[in-house]
Amino acid sequence: MYDQKTILKKIRTKWAGNTVHFAKETDSTNEWIKRLSQNGAPHGTLAVTEFQLAGKGRLGRSWQAGAGSSVMMSLLLRPDFEPQNASMLTLVMGVSVAQAIEKLGVDVSIKWPNDVVVSRKKICGILTEMRLDGMKIRDVIIGTGINVDQEYIAPELQDKATSLYLETGKHYERTDLISLVMEAFEENYEKFIQTCDLSEMLNEYNRLLANRDQQVRILDQKEPWEGTAMGINEQGELLVKDREDRIRTVRAGEVSVRGLYSYV
Numbered sequence: 001m002y003d004q005k006t007i008l009k010k011i012r013t014k015w016a017g018n019t020v021h022f023a024k025e026t027d028s029t030n031e032w033i034k035r036l037s038q039n040g041a042p043h044g045t046l047a048v049t050e051f052q053l054a055g056k057g058r059l060g061r062s063w064q065a066g067a068g069s070s071v072m073m074s075l076l077l078r079p080d081f082e083p084q085n086a087s088m089l090t091l092v093m094g095v096s097v098a099q100a101i102e103k104l105g106v107d108v109s110i111k112w113p114n115d116v117v118v119s120r121k122k123i124c125g126i127l128t129e130m131r132l133d134g135m136k137i138r139d140v141i142i143g144t145g146i147n148v149d150q151e152y153i154a155p156e157l158q159d160k161a162t163s164l165y166l167e168t169g170k171h172y173e174r175t176d177l178i179s180l181v182m183e184a185f186e187e188n189y190e191k192f193i194q195t196c197d198l199s200e201m202l203n204e205y206n207r208l209l210a211n212r213d214q215q216v217r218i219l220d221q222k223e224p225w226e227g228t229a230m231g232i233n234e235q236g237e238l239l240v241k242d243r244e245d246r247i248r249t250v251r252a253g254e255v256s257v258r259g260l261y262s263y264v
Contacts, residue, residue, distance in 0.1 A: 004021070015043060025050065071148055075093075086130045090126050092189060097184075118164070118167045148177065218256075
């Protein structure tokens with residue numbers, strides 16, 4: 001069984017995921033948790049579903065997955081730091097998911113900024129949304145979708161996406177994975193709020209970075225360019241050495257980054 005009771009039974013955190021809402025079906029977990037937030041849901045509330053009717057990813061892309069195959073969840077945060085720091089939470093969740101999957105014994109990495117990849121194919125998508133009250137953060141919602149037991153990936157996505165099952169031939173308890181993600185995120189979030197940057201996670205993120213020391217193509221709308229990814233800085237920007245040996249910073253949300261000959 002995969003429901004509120006079985007998920008809560010595995011949670012071992014102080015606050016992350018201590019309150020769980022579960023539905024067999026919803027529009028999207030991000031939209032659902034926004035409604036829960038309006039009704040006073042506490043910091044750390046987790047919404048989990050089996051099927052999303054209107055799931056969405058970065059840049060408005062849809063996120064669909066068959067029932068029983070994925071983890072689809074959104075976490076509600078009520079931070080008191082400045083709004084400009086919230087975008088880095090996407091990277092905090094990315095590193096947390098990678099650490100959780102690593103604990104399952106799977107070789108995993110991160111394609112900057114927040115795509116968790118196995119065998120250089122995407123296994124997890126993350127969408128962070130922030131809402132403001134004036135100049136203060138009302139809430140931050142981090143939606144996370146992880147491909148766990150899919151046995152089939154559409155042909156047009158097979159070079160870019162995969163699942164834990166397709167890569168290892170093993171089935172995984174989704175409740176275990178949720179628990180591991182919540183543990184890692186709680187620890188990383190508490191590091192993050194001390195500095196409001198990624199300085200405490202820099203070495204760990206760069207260790208997991210699939211693009212590190214790789215040739216990448218920066219898909220800038222004005223003028224695409226190529227270089228070597230060096231790692232990230234404390235703000236989560238990608239440091240890329242261009243053909244003239246200059247180190248340039250690349251911001252998430254402004255451009256996309258691809259491997260020179262592949263997705264990663």
